Structures are given as C-alpha cells and as structure tokens.
Amino acid sequence: MDRAPRIPSTRLRRRFGRLTSTLAATALAATGLVLAGGSTAGAADPNLAQNPGYESGLSGWTCSAASGTTVTSPVHGGSAALKATPAGSDNAQCAQTVAVKPNSSYSLSAWVQGSYVYLGASGTGTTDVSTWTPSTSGWQQLTTNFTTGASTTSVTVYTHGWYGQPAYYADDISLTGPGGGNPGDPVPGAPSGLRTGTATSSSIALSWNAVSGATGYNVYRDGTRVQAVSGTSATVTGLAAATSYQFQVTAVNATGESPKSSAVTGTTTSGSGGGGGSVPQHAVTGYWQNFDNGATVQKLRDVQDQYDIIAVAFADATGTPGGVGFTLDPALGYGSEQQFKDDIKAKQAAGKSVVISIGGQNGTVSVNDSTSANTFASSVYALMREYGFDGVDIDLENGLNATYMTQALRSLSAKAGSKLVITMAPQTIDMQSTSNAYFQTALNIKDILTVVNMQYYNSGSMLGCDGKVYSQGSVDFLTSLACIQLEGGLNPPQVGLGLPASTRGAGSGYVAPSVVNNALDCLARGTNCGSFKPSKTYPGIRGAMTWSTNWDAASGNAWSKAVGPHVHGL
Structure with a gap:
C-alpha cells in the first residue's frame, strides 16, 4: 500500500502451476x-x-x-x-x-x-x-x-x-494386468436420474439410477473425471465452500464407457475457510492511515460504518529481524494512546475487526529464519495485547519467505487462538502461481487464513486463469485474476478484491465502484461479466478491500457507499 502514490509498472508473467508428480511403484x-x-x-x-x-x-x-x-x-x-x-x-x-x-x-x-x-x-x-x-x-x-x-x-x-x-x-x-468384465458385452447406456443430495462446505452427495450391463460408474466434476465407483451413489469431496459445481456420470463395462448423463449443479454450503473471528460472511476491508499524506485525516472512530475489517497501516520494523512495533502519528490529533485504544474497542463493540498491518510500500520486515519468525509472532502478539488488535494483515511488498512466514503466523495463531484474524494484501504478481511465495503462504495457512485482498492496481497487464492477457482497470482483469486464486486452492470466503478508493489513492488501476460491483456479481452469480466468465460461480466470495478509508473520505465516501451495501447484499 502506498504512503504516497507511485509510478505503475507494467508486468507480464506466464502462469505455471506447481509441477508435481507422485509415483506409487508396485513390486x-x-x-x-x-x-x-x-x-x-x-x-x-x-x-x-x-x-x-x-x-x-x-x-x-x-x-x-x-x-x-x-x-x-x-x-x-x-x-x-x-x-x-x-x-x-x-x-x-x-x-x-x-x-x-x-x-x-x-x-x-x-x-x-x-x-x-x-x-x-x-x-x-x-x-x-x-x-x-x-x-x-x-x-x-x-x-x-x-x-x-x-x-x-x-x-x-x-x-x-x-x-x-x-x-x-x-x-x-x-x-x-487382468481385464475386467466380458469384452463382448455391449457398451452400457448413459445413466439417468442423476441428482444431488446432502451438501457440506467441502462435499456434495450424488445418486443416480442403475444401468443394465454396467460394472461400474465414473463421476465427472466440471468435465473432469474425479471418481470411479461400483454402486449408484458417490460423495465428491475436497470442494471449496460456497461454490457451484456441475456433475455428470457415465456407466462402464469391459467394452467401454457410456455417454455422459445429463448434468446437474450442486452448491457447497458456506464455510469460513479458516480463521476470522467474527468477520461476516461478506465483508469490506479498509486500510486506515496512521499518517497524513494529503488524504482526509481520520481518527479511528471516524472510519465509515461500511467497513467490517479495518487494517491499521502500518506497524514499524524495530531493527531486530522479524520485530515490529507501533507508534501513533501525532498528526492524527489523538490526545493519548488510550483514546486510540478506546476507539478500537468501540469499533469492536460495533462488530468490526481491527488488525495491525505489516509492511506497505516502504515497509521492510524480514522473516527469513526460525528466530525472526518467532520474533515476528511474539512482537505482533504483544501489539495485539497492548492495543487490542484482532489480528494481523500481511502487506509485505518487498517479498517474503513462505517457509518462515508460515511458521510465524502459525506461532501467532497458537498464541492468539481461534478468533485470530489474518488478512493478506499481495500484489498481482505475487498471486500469478501457486509456486509464488505469497500464494504458498496463503495455502500453507489456509485453515487459519481469513481473506486475501490482492491489490488490483499499480500492476499493468497480467495473465488471467484462462491464459489470456488482461489490462488493469476492467471487470475482466478483476475476475480472471481472482479466478487464479480460486482455482489455485483458496476458498471463496478467502478471496477479496482490492481496489483504490479514488484516482488519488494509487498510481494506476482505479476503477469506478460499479466495476467492482460488476466483478463481484460475475464471480458470485455469473452476471455482469465482461468477455471472461468463470466456469463456475463462487457465491461465498468474501468481498472487497480499498486503499484507503482516508482516500474514500476525501472523495465523499463514494467508494464505501456504493461497494459496501453491494458486498453485504451478496
């Protein structure tokens, strides 16, 4: 995040998934x-x-x-x-x-x-x-x-x-190896009566009618075979929460496989996908500036009510590797730190979460070994206890080490408990592939992660999940890059869209609030899409983030007045 707007860079990267293989050898x-x-x-x-x-x-x-x-x-x-x-x-x-x-x-x-x-x-x-x-x-x-x-x-x-x-x-x-069935049998017909049953946040049950001559059945999810079963029912697991999937089945015997059945659509139930304290299912995140850079100067109590997560920007590096501290800027007009702490309590009493953000454009916090990871966890937890923060936001724009940041956040989670809120704000380049350190960290802490609000600005052109190049500032840019995170393993409630609140909030990438809302509709409902339309909908998508509440206030709160109600109405 910028303390002052910076010149955008144009970057283009090819997306590669993690190349892995498994080999189970038989004697x-x-x-x-x-x-x-x-x-x-x-x-x-x-x-x-x-x-x-x-x-x-x-x-x-x-x-x-x-x-x-x-x-x-x-x-x-x-x-x-x-x-x-x-x-x-x-x-x-x-x-x-x-x-x-x-x-x-x-x-x-x-x-x-x-x-x-x-x-x-x-x-x-x-x-x-x-x-x-x-x-x-x-x-x-x-x-x-x-x-x-x-x-x-x-x-x-x-x-x-x-x-x-x-x-x-x-x-x-x-x-x-030994062949199955009788090769002379005719190919079975397509199964009929496919229907969905009980759905959880990670599974959907299916059943269908038996087919004469079939020795087994294949289950397809979104066109890809995911199970082979001998009976007429199956439960497809490993699904993302609050996400719609299309299913078909085929019948098989020794001669071959039948045509696919008619498709049915099933939707998993909502799930938090990890940590998150009392964060609502659909939430708006806003960064609050602990400095004066020309935006409206706010006390925390003045932050607009549409914001559900308020990220206090920023903590400061202490000089000890991994260590962070916090100093309230006198420019904000607080008479004492206690008044600031009281504002945090008041926001929490109103159902908001307040987290301390680590990093920003100029923030350099180094977590590159076990010692600095432990120092990071201890110093963040100390700030949580001193000021009452609900958790931490990771906004390190100068790189991070996935192994030791994972260790640090898990250590913090062990100290803070299940109500810990963890948010992240990577740049677009950081989430192009699951092999990138930011993406790895997010997946490593998926069980305790609240939301990743990627910064869709100061970016330039990037590849979407369909392999096509999209320029920032469009619905396609937002949806196709969010799709990478959703297809890469994050649950819909762990994905948010991060945008500037005004043209002054970032060097480039500002879009009108209506574009943000259209992108959310495209991802959640499959409507208001541009030329790119995801292969499935993600009704549980968390929401949106903006830099910053101060720039929003400087523009008459136009961003939060438009995006906030839309997010809460998803």
Missing part, C-alpha cells in the same frame, strides 16, 4: 508382475488400452478442449501418434476409461516426446499415480504401476501436457 517379480491373490501376469499379458497406437485416430480417447489430433510424424511405432496442444487453462489431457478387476496390479507405460509430458492413472481406488518428464526432444518411455481398490472396476489412463507449453506427442500406450 515386480523377475518373471512378471505379481498380482493380488498370488497370480502372476507375464510379459504376454494383453494390452487393455484401446487403440493404443492411435492407428484408428482418436477412437477410444477423449481429449480435453478438443486439444488432440493424430499425426503421421513423429511416431514411435506404426503409422500414427497423438499430438495434443495445451492452451490457456487447458493442459491437453487425453484419456480413456478401461475396465479392470478389483485388488489387482497393473503396469502402465507410454512413449512420449515434448516438455512437461505426464502419464498417469486415476480412479484406482488406492493411490492414483502419475509420472512425467520435464523435457525430451526424442521419444522417451514413461512407466508407472498401481494396484486397484477392493471395489474398483474401471480406471482412467491419461496423458497431458502443461499450461503454456508447446504441443506434446504420445504413442504406444500400454496397460497390462
């Missing part, structure tokens, strides 16, 4: 694959994958976002191979569902070529597996193994690339 005997129950599959086991060399085009395979095609060069074997091209937020996954037997072991392999090429199996009923290569200019074989669960009758095998990378190639897919 191989010298003469073959040892199967559950003591039977052994030798080298002559049939390949269960259909059209494994793509000699029949994409028959048997489904590629996301029409990303796949077949080519005659390069090929590993035969006369064709798969070419799949990632684009935007699509990683070019090509998959097929294969009938298998429960409690059995399988070996999966493929020949691949390209950058960040993955091979994996999902819906195994045990540990889903994947393996990958960072880069190969020639053909390289990827191999992994898995064991099916007690009720698993089908698995999905797949290849995919990575966001922003060139096309990859795959050929000669092999899945060996």
Whole structure:
C-alpha cells in the first residue's frame, strides 16, 4: 500500500502451476508382475488400452478442449501418434476409461516426446499415480504401476501436457494386468436420474439410477473425471465452500464407457475457510492511515460504518529481524494512546475487526529464519495485547519467505487462538502461481487464513486463469485474476478484491465502484461479466478491500457507499 502514490509498472508473467508428480511403484517379480491373490501376469499379458497406437485416430480417447489430433510424424511405432496442444487453462489431457478387476496390479507405460509430458492413472481406488518428464526432444518411455481398490472396476489412463507449453506427442500406450468384465458385452447406456443430495462446505452427495450391463460408474466434476465407483451413489469431496459445481456420470463395462448423463449443479454450503473471528460472511476491508499524506485525516472512530475489517497501516520494523512495533502519528490529533485504544474497542463493540498491518510500500520486515519468525509472532502478539488488535494483515511488498512466514503466523495463531484474524494484501504478481511465495503462504495457512485482498492496481497487464492477457482497470482483469486464486486452492470466503478508493489513492488501476460491483456479481452469480466468465460461480466470495478509508473520505465516501451495501447484499 502506498504512503504516497507511485509510478505503475507494467508486468507480464506466464502462469505455471506447481509441477508435481507422485509415483506409487508396485513390486515386480523377475518373471512378471505379481498380482493380488498370488497370480502372476507375464510379459504376454494383453494390452487393455484401446487403440493404443492411435492407428484408428482418436477412437477410444477423449481429449480435453478438443486439444488432440493424430499425426503421421513423429511416431514411435506404426503409422500414427497423438499430438495434443495445451492452451490457456487447458493442459491437453487425453484419456480413456478401461475396465479392470478389483485388488489387482497393473503396469502402465507410454512413449512420449515434448516438455512437461505426464502419464498417469486415476480412479484406482488406492493411490492414483502419475509420472512425467520435464523435457525430451526424442521419444522417451514413461512407466508407472498401481494396484486397484477392493471395489474398483474401471480406471482412467491419461496423458497431458502443461499450461503454456508447446504441443506434446504420445504413442504406444500400454496397460497390462487382468481385464475386467466380458469384452463382448455391449457398451452400457448413459445413466439417468442423476441428482444431488446432502451438501457440506467441502462435499456434495450424488445418486443416480442403475444401468443394465454396467460394472461400474465414473463421476465427472466440471468435465473432469474425479471418481470411479461400483454402486449408484458417490460423495465428491475436497470442494471449496460456497461454490457451484456441475456433475455428470457415465456407466462402464469391459467394452467401454457410456455417454455422459445429463448434468446437474450442486452448491457447497458456506464455510469460513479458516480463521476470522467474527468477520461476516461478506465483508469490506479498509486500510486506515496512521499518517497524513494529503488524504482526509481520520481518527479511528471516524472510519465509515461500511467497513467490517479495518487494517491499521502500518506497524514499524524495530531493527531486530522479524520485530515490529507501533507508534501513533501525532498528526492524527489523538490526545493519548488510550483514546486510540478506546476507539478500537468501540469499533469492536460495533462488530468490526481491527488488525495491525505489516509492511506497505516502504515497509521492510524480514522473516527469513526460525528466530525472526518467532520474533515476528511474539512482537505482533504483544501489539495485539497492548492495543487490542484482532489480528494481523500481511502487506509485505518487498517479498517474503513462505517457509518462515508460515511458521510465524502459525506461532501467532497458537498464541492468539481461534478468533485470530489474518488478512493478506499481495500484489498481482505475487498471486500469478501457486509456486509464488505469497500464494504458498496463503495455502500453507489456509485453515487459519481469513481473506486475501490482492491489490488490483499499480500492476499493468497480467495473465488471467484462462491464459489470456488482461489490462488493469476492467471487470475482466478483476475476475480472471481472482479466478487464479480460486482455482489455485483458496476458498471463496478467502478471496477479496482490492481496489483504490479514488484516482488519488494509487498510481494506476482505479476503477469506478460499479466495476467492482460488476466483478463481484460475475464471480458470485455469473452476471455482469465482461468477455471472461468463470466456469463456475463462487457465491461465498468474501468481498472487497480499498486503499484507503482516508482516500474514500476525501472523495465523499463514494467508494464505501456504493461497494459496501453491494458486498453485504451478496
């Protein structure tokens, strides 16, 4: 946050997610694959994958976002191979569902070529597996193994690339192990009667009608297969609170997979997503300036009533690594610190939360080892006890260390308890990828985090979650960048939109309050969007933040009068 407006910089970054892989190896005997129950599959086991060399085009395979095609060069074997091209937020996954037997072991392999090429199996009923290569200019074989669960009758095998990378190639897919069902059976029909049941903040129950000839069912969430079950019901877990999802199911047997059922939409219930004390479900955050830079000088008692979280800006570095203190600026006109403390109590009595903000444009607080992390937690907690603050806001614009800031905030949480309010105000570049330190910290403390109010200003152009470039100052900029946080793992109540209260509040990025409200409507309801529209709605999105209550007051409170009621009415 600016003590004085600064010159904006134009930055463009490509978003990469965290590249991870998991490999669960199954023991191989010298003469073959040892199967559950003591039977052994030798080298002559049939390949269960259909059209494994793509000699029949994409028959048997489904590629996301029409990303796949077949080519005659390069090929590993035969006369064709798969070419799949990632684009935007699509990683070019090509998959097929294969009938298998429960409690059995399988070996999966493929020949691949390209950058960040993955091979994996999902819906195994045990540990889903994947393996990958960072880069190969020639053909390289990827191999992994898995064991099916007690009720698993089908698995999905797949290849995919990575966001922003060139096309990859795959050929000669092999899945060996005992086949399931009878290959002569007809493909089952699409399930009917799909309906939602009990929903929690992180799960939705589904059920559907049985299909004749089916040996199992696949459950799809927003077009992606997430479960394989043997019965006619499933509970999809790991969902974000207050978020809508679309579901479909298919029936499978040894011959293949049915078309998808009609889609149904389910919405998870609201959840705090972490800490937050008495912060309302939809909240407005405002920064209160403990200095005079030309905006309206306010005492804390004068902060507009629309603000639910008031971030006192800023704490000061003490000179000891990790240490922070606070000094009330005489320019504010307080007769004593006790009057300031009384104002905090009065705001809290009115249902507001008051936190101490660490950082700002000029703030340099270093938390880079365990000692400074403990010092940070102890000094912030000391300020909370002295002044009555409800928590802390992290607004470090000169970088942070995810490992030790996580340690510091968890230590603070252990001292302060479950009512601790933790807010964050990263810059746009800090939240472009889950690999960035700010994003990592937010995810690391997701269980105690209240809200991340990213600064959608002083930014320049950035990539949205669809891989397209958006310029600041538009609904698309706000929604597509919020989408990155929501798709990256934060719960909707942990995401807020941070904007200047006036053109004087920041060097660039000011938008009219109506644009803020349109962006909130787009994210929460799917209405008033620009050219970008998220694939799902997030009714539980927390709200909005502004820099600052003082600049808002200097503009006749136009921002809070327009945005505040809209947030509270979501």
